[in-house]
Amino acid sequence: MERRDFLNNVGQATAFLCAGRLLASCSKSDDNPGPGPGGGSGGSAKLTANLNSELAAVGSSKINGNTIVVRTAAGNTASSFVALSLVCTHEQCIVNYDAADNDFKCPCHGSQYSITGAVNQGPAAAALTKYTVSINNNVLTVT
Numbered sequence: 001m002e003r004r005d006f007l008n009n010v011g012q013a014t015a016f017l018c019a020g021r022l023l024a025s026c027s028k029s030d031d032n033p034g035p036g037p038g039g040g041s042g043g044s045a046k047l048t049a050n051l052n053s054e055l056a057a058v059g060s061s062k063i064n065g066n067t068i069v070v071r072t073a074a075g076n077t078a079s080s081f082v083a084l085s086l087v088c089t090h091e092q093c094i095v096n097y098d099a100a101d102n103d104f105k106c107p108c109h110g111s112q113y114s115i116t117g118a119v120n121q122g123p124a125a126a127a128l129t130k131y132t133v134s135i136n137n138n139v140l141t142v143t
């Protein structure tokens, strides 16, 4: 009877350990697939605007984070807008859009950029990063 009890206990302990290992390996594999499927198809728009109610006037702009889109011409086509990063290429300060001068000015060291992001005045040597504008059903998307 003692021997039977001993064997039962060993069997139960072994089963418990195996189940534990099985669960541990399952949880590891469950961690990996989670982010994968959702990440690729969700899109990565930096900014969106409804052209039925936003960005109507030439010179108007919309900012989301460090991204700006400016209307540069009439008409709801992608070429009527420019989308840029607001991060100065000199030392990464945030530039300001000056609608009156139709350009961007950096408050840190005085760099100035044209409305297309090209450097007009240093010390910055490289243009602002330009993003892609697309329009579908009057919804503008910057990517």
Ligand code: FES
Pocket: 088, 089, 090, 091, 092, 093, 106, 107, 108, 109, 110, 111, 122, 123, 124
């Ligand atoms: S960080 Fe913009 S000019 Fe220096």
